Amino acid sequence: MLASRATRPVIISGVLLCLLFLLVLSPYSPAPDHITLPNLSTTLGRTPPIPNIVHYVILKKDADSVLHLKFEHFLSIYASLMYFKPTAIYIHTDHNASAVEEAAATGSKWTRIILNLPGVKANEVVSPTHANGTLISKVEHKSDFVRIDELYRTGGVYMDLDVLPLRDIKPLRNAGYRAVVGRQLHGRINNGIMLAQKEAALIYLMQREGPIIFNGGWETHSIKLITPIAERLVRIPNEVLIMDEVAFSPTAWTSNSFDALFAPHNETAVPWPAPQINDVEEEDPIERWESRNTRSKKWEMDFSATYLLHAYKARGHEAPGFEGVTVPYVLKRDSNYALAAWPVVRHALDHGVISEEDDEI
Incomplete structure (x- = not known):
């Protein structure tokens, strides 16, 4: 027994020497030249594009309401036609077919023009009255x-009527996500602009949870709900893409922001066709960067990183000199909103859709 214990250190030492000998003699195996990674496009599957269908909603404020659209609404819808070239533009409304036909024939100037634009279709819907046992x-x-409901049913692009498209959003529709949304002031997700596939999970959860938590609060069932859902789903590949504020909401509903966007400067108009920071169309990224100071006025905003301009209003606040969005207001080119809307108005003028004398708001 004592002899056995005495030989144990000798045996262990011998084993260690053998291992060391093998390590010294073994040829060095360098790391592989490359590591084979899984093909994520194959593993995750290719997510189809978000449908090129545009959705707007306009509902009755009361039983006697008539269908009435403004020039600012025309700019949003016409810009959608001009930039997106959608398969359809739906105006979802609780005005019945006869009321829509009457508005298209005898309504205000912009109501008539909008309802008769090619591709624009009125879709009659039932306006909800209650949710969670609470009157809406x-x-x-x-x-x-x-x-x-409508975005879940067909998929596409929903926009509030005060959203002005500034360029094509095809890159976002084709980005490989089932839903694309954007942040607004203070970092919450804005539900005034939503891109989604038919039956996307984000929209499904909004449809399911909204009526359950509705309590009449201004944002309870909308912004306060969509923000945590979208952020939670981002972790799932290809499910939700969240854009930063500049992409959809470069301005906000504060009085200072409203003035910066809409207030005319009552000075010499930004000249045209002289260069203006948002008119520059260089495809070369180096040239675009070097043209960043192409401003005729110091107050000009650079919307290079903006796809859709949510033109918020400041409730109860009036911008100095601003009386509303009209054709002459845009043609003056002395406010940031006018400069952003100028290409749309110019296109509509060139194609005989509107005239320079159209001064109806």
Whole structure:
């Protein structure tokens, strides 16, 4: 027994020497030249593009409401036609077919023009009245529910009527995500602009959860709901892409932001066709960067990183000199909104859709 214990250190030492000998004699195996990674496009599958269908919602404020659209609404819808070339533009409304036909024939100037634009279709919907046992009294809240239902049903691009498209959003539709949304001031997700595939999970969860938590609060069932859902789903590949504020909401509903966007400067108009920071169309990235100071006025905003301009209003605030968006207002080119809308107005003028004398708001 004692002898056995005495030989153990000798045996262990011998084993260690053998291992060391093998390590010294073994040829060095360098790391491989490359590591084979899984093909993510194959593993995750190719997500089809978001449908090129545009959705708007306009509902009655009361039983006597007539279908009335403004020039600012025309700019949004016409810009959608001009930049997106969608397969269809739907105006979801609770005005019945006869009311829509009457508005298209005898309504205000912009109502008639919009309803007769090619590709624009009115879709009659039922305006919700209750959710979670609570009366839905505000038309904005009714719109919140309708937009989700219609986006879930067909997929596409939903925009509020005060959103001005600045360029094609095909890169976002083709980005490989089932839903694309964007942040607004203070970092929350804005439900006034949503891109989604038919039956996308984000829209499904909004449709399912919204009526359950509705309590009449201004944002309870909308912004306060979509923000945590979208952020939670980002972790799932190809599910949700969240854009930063500049992409969809470079301005906000504060008085200072409203003035910066809409207030005319009552000075010499930004000349045209002289260069203007948002008119520059260089495809070369180096040239575009070097042209960053192409401003005729110091107050010009650079919308290079903006796809859709959500032109918020400041409730109860009036911008100095601003009386509303009209054709002459845009043609003056002395406000940031006018400069952003200028290409749309110019296109509509060139194609005889509107005239320079159209001064109706």
